[in-house]
Amino acid sequence: MQNTSLFISAQELQARLDLFENKCRARGLRVTNQRREIFCAVAASREHPSAETVFLQVRKKLPKVSLDTVYRTLYSLEEMDLLNRVGAAPKERFDGNICPHAHFVCTKCGAVYDIFPPQYDVPDVPREVRAFGNVCRVSVQFKGICKPCRK
Amino acid sequence: MQNTSLFISAQELQARLDLFENKCRARGLRVTNQRREIFCAVAASREHPSAETVFLQVRKKLPKVSLDTVYRTLYSLEEMDLLNRVGAAPKERFDGNICPHAHFVCTKCGAVYDIFPPQYDVPDVPREVRAFGNVCRVSVQFKGICKPCRK
DNA sequence: CTCTTTGCAAATTTTTTGCATGCGC
DNA sequence: GCGCATGCAAAAAATTTGCAAAGAG
Numbered sequence: 187m188q189n190t191s192l193f194i195s196a197q198e199l200q201a202r203l204d205l206f207e208n209k210c211r212a213r214g215l216r217v218t219n220q221r222r223e224i225f226c227a228v229a230a231s232r233e234h235p236s237a238e239t240v241f242l243q244v245r246k247k248l249p250k251v252s253l254d255t256v257y258r259t260l261y262s263l264e265e266m267d268l269l270n271r272v273g274a275a276p277k278e279r280f281d282g283n284i285c286p287h288a289h290f291v292c293t294k295c296g297a298v299y300d301i302f303p304p305q306y307d308v309p310d311v312p313r314e315v316r317a318f319g320n321v322c323r324v325s326v327q328f329k330g331i332c333k334p335c336r337k
Numbered sequence: 338m339q340n341t342s343l344f345i346s347a348q349e350l351q352a353r354l355d356l357f358e359n360k361c362r363a364r365g366l367r368v369t370n371q372r373r374e375i376f377c378a379v380a381a382s383r384e385h386p387s388a389e390t391v392f393l394q395v396r397k398k399l400p401k402v403s404l405d406t407v408y409r410t411l412y413s414l415e416e417m418d419l420l421n422r423v424g425a426a427p428k429e430r431f432d433g434n435i436c437p438h439a440h441f442v443c444t445k446c447g448a449v450y451d452i453f454p455p456q457y458d459v460p461d462v463p464r465e466v467r468a469f470g471n472v473c474r475v476s477v478q479f480k481g482i483c484k485p486c487r488k
Numbered sequence: 489c490t491c492t493t494t495g496c497a498a499a500t501t502t503t504t505t506g507c508a509t510g511c512g513c
Numbered sequence: 514g515c516g517c518a519t520g521c522a523a524a525a526a527a528t529t530t531g532c533a534a535a536g537a538g
Contacts, residue, residue, distance in 0.1 A: 215517085215518090217512080218512070218517095220518080220519070221518085228431050228433035229433035232434075232451065235430065236428045236429060238428075238502085240431065250519090250520070252521070254505085254521085255518080255519055257502090260431055267473070268433075270431070270434075271429055272429070272440055272478070273430065278387060278422055278423070278424055279386065279387055279422065280385060280388070280391065280415075280420050280421070281421045282353070282376070282381070282419075282420045283380075283383075283421075284420065290472070293473070298384075301463075301465070309477065311479060312452075315439075315452055315479050318450050318452075318484065319482050321441070321479045321480065321481040322418070322480055322481045323421060325478040326476070326478075327423070327476040328476075329474040329475070330469075330470045331470050331473075335470070365492095366492085366493090367491095367492060369494080369537070371493080388528085389526095402494085403495050403496070405497095405528085405529075405530085406493080408529075428502080
């Protein structure tokens with residue numbers, strides 16, 4: 187049975203915090219209260235909070251924290267692979283091709299490339315997913331830095 | 338060999354336009370110039386344009402079109418399943434769980450639920466994808482209306 | 489002729505940036 | 514103490530909304 191609590195266990199949170207500190211040090215980033223609390227707010231929750239929600243949560247402990255720090259920190263945490271953003275890019279992109287296919291999304295410039303992989307099919311909708319609601323669409327994104335940006 | 342032109346063939350575009358008109362009529366939505374041009378701009382391009390890009394493109398043919406019409410129309414086209422947005426929700430959401438897993442995203446309220454599907458694994462990165470760049474992350478989203486919103 | 493759709497303008501929401509101060513290392 | 518990180522404030526982007534006028538069916 188899946189654990190459906192909105193928060194993770196103290197034990198698991200501690201493990202993630204340790205990873206967080208290690209990764210920060212490895213990168214030479216300072217372990218500040220703000221970084222820790224912002225990371226905690228995301229890591230401890232199963233609710234996939236928005237920047238605004240994280241901000242409100244962190245403010246309970248650090249009343250003077252600012253929203254721009256939350257943004258800056260979330261993005262740096264993402265770069266360190268400590269968390270993921272659920273969406274693709276900051277800007278919405280639209281795709282007129284309604285055949286099922288995947289995308290390569292450049293996290294730097296926002297470019298989107300179609301992928302019609304021969305070895306890979308867009309996944310079927312697993313039965314259990316319907317527990318959450320009716321699925322209209324499946325979206326698969328491979329995220330990375332595109333070749334032009336790499337130079 | 339994959340067709341790498343930035344635009345689709347006139348023939349295919351016409352097929353999509355027909356589908357567009359039929360779906361509009363079926364829903365009782367009027368087939369206006371704006372709707373057609375906005376749909377065309379997305380359907381004809383392989384570039385996954387943003388709302389702003391669509392706006393600039395459409396304005397070449399309809400100089401008085403407004404950006405808000407583009408937004409409204411793109412969203413209604415998405416509802417009709419005539420196009421997809423590449424991202425998830427309008428707002429960014431963050432996820433502290435770095436184990437590979439998928440998401441159910443409610444397109445109405447923006448709620449995000451974790452999915453750790455037993456029958457389904459997050460896809461491996463196909464070899465050809467690396468042609469576009471190095472892949473750091475794979476994101477799988479099942480989009481639909483969640484149960485609470487359905488009521 | 490009716491009623492949806494549009495354009496305009498303005499408001500809101502979301503995200504980013506510049507700069508002086510503060511705090512981890 | 515040095516230099517990255519933060520808070521503040523303001524700007525820039527992105528998206529949404531109200532309302533009167535225009536145009537599709």
